Amino acid sequence: MEKFGMGQPVRRKEDTRLLTGRGNYTDDLKRDGQAHLVVLRSPHAHARILSVDVSEARAAPGVLAVLTADEAAADGIGLFPVMVDVPGKGGTKLAAPARHIFQKDTVRFVGDPVACVVAETRAQAQDAAELIFVDYDILPSITDTGAADAEGAPQIWPEAPRNTCVLWSNGREALADEAFAKAARVSTIRLVQNRLVGNPMEPRVAVGEYDAATGRFTLTSPTQGVVRVREALAQYVFGVDKAQVRVISPDVGGGFGLRGKLFPESAMVLWAAKRLGRPVKWRADRTETFLSDPHGRDHVTEAEMAFDADAKILGMRVRTNAAVGAYLMDFGPRVPTVAGGRILGTVYDMQAVDVQVRCVFTNTVPTDAYRGAGRPETAYVIERLLDLGAPQFGISREEIRARNYIRPEQIPYTNCVGNVIDSGRFEETQGLALKLADWDAFAARRAESAARGKLRGRGLGYFVEASGGQPFEWARVAFQPDGMVNLSVGTFSHGQGHETAFAQLLHEKLGIPFDKVRLVQGDSDLTPNGGGTGGSRSSQMGGVATVRTAELVIQKARRIAATMLEAGVEDIEFEAGRFRVAGTDISTGWDEMIAAGEAPQLDEQHTYRRDTECNFPNGCHVAEVEVDPDTGLVEVVRYAAVDDVGVPINPMLVHGQCHGGIMAGLGQALLEHAQYDPDSGQFLTATFQDYCMPRASDAPSFDLDLNVVPCPSNDLGVKGAGEGGACGAPPAIVSALCDALGVAHIDMPATPEKVWRALAQRVAAE
The missing domain is CATH 3.30.365.10 (Aldehyde oxidase/xanthine dehydrogenase, molybdopterin binding domain)
Incomplete structure (x- = not known):
């Protein structure tokens, strides 16, 4: 325990494999008979599609298929949904326009998918894509987040006047007005949260397979958790039972919140594989990563903070335009609203906080969660206002913060949106x-x-x-006849070191050797439940699920030990991997149980549900x-x-x-x-x-x-x-x-x- 237990700075066990070139990334996969898919993307930010001519592309060397919106409609390919609802101010509803796998009538950002080509080689598919002729009627576009809702701005969706997806409010406008009426000083700011591209080291890749005999799809692609991707593909895109879809994620070269989404390209390779009866692979290069991965941030904010005469915060007002892009991704409108709103006030004692966020459509790549997902933006606004407030009182930046922190005696502290710190x-x-x-x-x-x-x-x-992310997590702990312990978890490691951290937890809980733990993840057949990794949830959710499952194994092993040692279950004590009859030196351990053929019994699974958000x-x-x-x-x-x-x-x-x-x-x-x-x-x-x-x-x-x-x-x-x-x-x-x-x-x-x-x-x- 002193070397490998909880709290110890153990070097990552996975690094030897990864740093010596033995990682297994999606682009390392080569399926027999594999075809290659290339996406034709819009070169315009906003345009009507007058016609699409694919005849030359279909006749090009090596081409197996050219797929457009017409084929998608004929085959019943479903829509790509937003996975959340955000309540609008005054009871207004979220505008969530339909997103198709390919655009038929209008493109709305540079990179919007119009068609795809499947060919024997990637080069042949790229060449054939150049032969597709699309007749566009270019329309005015809007990419300025701050001006997207202005009168006269180009409208992207008719069902979203002023390009407004939703106007969200935390509902404390009157309270903030009262606070500002009492203010001795007010700091104000207008700031920009610059748009970012996550750029994981490994560009996105997708390999699709279809078994005609069973009607089962298999997607191999980097994700941050396979379960939600499987369920979204099954429910929304293909309309099949989730058992008919398997999602596999091998080693993944970075996530940052971007990988946990349902992407059109994932559906494309599965659909193409079914049509052609052979595996189909798509791989983004770096430019396509910029054009097709969701972006992060992109806010324009005006904010003010009211102080009393002692530099104590009385209240805050924030008005933000937040770009969601041309379409809504899985969690897009939730990020700048509900997600960022969970920490309004951050670590400061303030209740009169009035925040209103207008999520606006723009002719840009859709936005979604990127490292922090709304919380960096919230903290940044507050910290800048405090910096601007300090000189008004002639005090330092550290002093103005010290005067406003939530004090230890106030904890547990219910913040201005009802979350308990x-x-x-x-x-x-x-x-x-x-x-x-x-x-x-x-x-x-x-x-x-x-x-x-x-x-x-x-x-x-x-x-x-x-x-915390999703409020549940699943784990399975299963001893193997060879002495290894398989730990299956619904979280997903894409660089964080879960193989090491979770092995430390089992080493401490079960007393088994650190190097005897085998992490099983990233295969929906083997990890059928769980919320994946996002929102820094793995240790508190996957970790707790792991130790609670291990406790179930210990309870079962205590009964096995009682039989082996001819003692009552209540007399069996467990410590550091040994089961001992209380008050004696009679004991047994994991190795003896495995040797006795008990490994199949030492197998438990558990879904942990927390009661806090x-x-x-x-x-x-x-x-x-x-x-x-x-x-x-x-x-x-x-x-x-x-x-x-x-x-x-x-x-x-x-x-x-x-x-x-x-x-x-x-x-x-x-x-x-x-x-x-x-x-x-x-x-x-x-x-x-x-x-x-x-x-x-x-x-x-x-x-x-x-x-x-x-x-x-x-x-x-x-x-x-x-x-x-x-x-x-x-x-x-x-x-x-x-x-x-x-x-x-x-x-x-x-x-x-x-x-x-x-x-x-x-x-x-x-």
């Missing part, structure tokens, strides 16, 4: 982060930077996450930046963070998650921006030549620590850890940059040009 020591966590960052010695570092001609600034950002990991992040005033180049030179993720299963894995999240946040703060031409609607950043991803050289060494505040609402005391960095880094870095530049605000991404212009404007004003 059940643990956290927020001011203490801030103090630990400032100490780790050597906050008090900043002046000397700033002077040293100035001596080199650089501008140095520091900033902080506090966040709270709402982690989510839990609340949180943290304080502190950044220091240097700016070259001649070029506007920004460098993050120091970064410290203290996170509260409850009880860590493996601190090394937690820090790895922090590193990844911080780099995602750094990318948003300084580098990444998916942009469209405002006139033509053309996508301008469809390659890495135009879209700037962060590299290792963009980050300093991170100083990270944990403030362990156990979560009281689950067996393990754990909270989610996967998304905190993406929540904490943007406000901390932007705060530091504003401090360095001496400006109130700068929008993300703070590119060198944008920073240089801000400096030039400041100098001109002086």
Whole structure:
């Protein structure tokens, strides 16, 4: 237990396989007789389709099929649904236009699928796709999120006036009005949440197979959980029983919230496989990833915060336009509304919070969950308003936060949307982060930077996450005759280290060797239940399901041991893998039971259901930046963070998650921006030549620590850890940059040009 149990920094057991080229990714799969599918996508942001001529493509070398909306209608291919409903202000309903597998009448974003070609080789399919002639009548487009609802803006859907999908409100408008009427000071801001592309290392791939004898589909594709994809394909697309669809996800090279969706291309390969009677494969290249993967963020927000004379928050108003793109993805409109709304107020004691979000259709790629899924956006708005409020009172940024944190004696604290924050020591966590960052010695570092001609600034950002996702999770623990223990879970590891973390839990609970645990995941035939991985839910849901299932195995094994040791069940004690007759040295263990042929009996499964909506990991992040005033180049030179993720299963894995999240946040703060031409609607950043991803050289060494505040609402005391960095880094870095530049605000991404212009404007004003 001292080496491999819960709380130990065990190195990832899966890395040996993955780093030595023995991973099994979807593009490694080569099926016998495999054909290749290529998607023809719209080159226009908005256009009527007058005609589609596929005759030349069908006659091209190697072509097996050309499929369009006509074939889809003839074969009864269903619609792609939004999986959520968002209640509109005043009882209005969510506008959810139908999304077809191919467009027949109108295309609504650059990349909208119009047809597909299936051929013997990928090159032949690509060549044939170029021969499809589509006659388009180009229409006006709207890609500006802030102006999408304006009078006279091009309308994308007739059933969505002013391009409004839904106007959501948390219902506290009157309460906020009362608070602002009493305000001594008010801070205001207009800010942009830049549109992002998740860009997992592994582009999306889908291999479809169909067994005509059984009528069964098999999809092999990277996901964040196979069960929901299986059920959506069965119910909505093909109209078959879910037992007729199998979904397999082998190793997956990154998810970030983007992989847990029902994608048109997944249905295309299954449909084509059924038509042709052979396996069909589709693979995105990087540009197609930009054009077909859901994007994240893309908000335009106006916000204000009211304070009393002592800098205590009285209330907040937020008005946001949030782009959902041309169609609704699975969870698209939920992300900026209900999902982000779960943490309104974050870690601060404020109740008079009035937030209204208008989800707007735009001629862009649909948006959906991306690392944090609404919570980074919420935290960013609050942290920027606090930074702007502090100088109005002549106090520091850390002091204004300290005056407003929810105090320990207020916990459990019901926030302004009714969620109960059940643990956290927020001011203490801030103090630990400032100490780790050597906050008090900043002046000397700033002077040293100035001596080199650089501008140095520091900033902080506090966040709270709402982690948990689906309120149930399934696990199965099954001993094998060879001494291994198969752990099957409904969560899914796409880089987080579940093979290691879950093995630690079983090692501690069952006393079995750490290396005897075999993780089984990503096959709907073997893991038929579960909510997948998203919302940082795996440890608190999959982990708890695992230990509760292990307890069922122990209870069954206690009965087996009683028989083997000729004792009463009530006299059997269990500790560290041994079953002992109380008060004696008579014992047996797992190996003896397996040798006696009892392995098939040591097999239990369990579905864990929690009675809370989510839990609340949180943290304080502190950044220091240097700016070259001649070029506007920004460098993050120091970064410290203290996170509260409850009880860590493996601190090394937690820090790895922090590193990844911080780099995602750094990318948003300084580098990444998916942009469209405002006139033509053309996508301008469809390659890495135009879209700037962060590299290792963009980050300093991170100083990270944990403030362990156990979560009281689950067996393990754990909270989610996967998304905190993406929540904490943007406000901390932007705060530091504003401090360095001496400006109130700068929008993300703070590119060198944008920073240089801000400096030039400041100098001109002086």
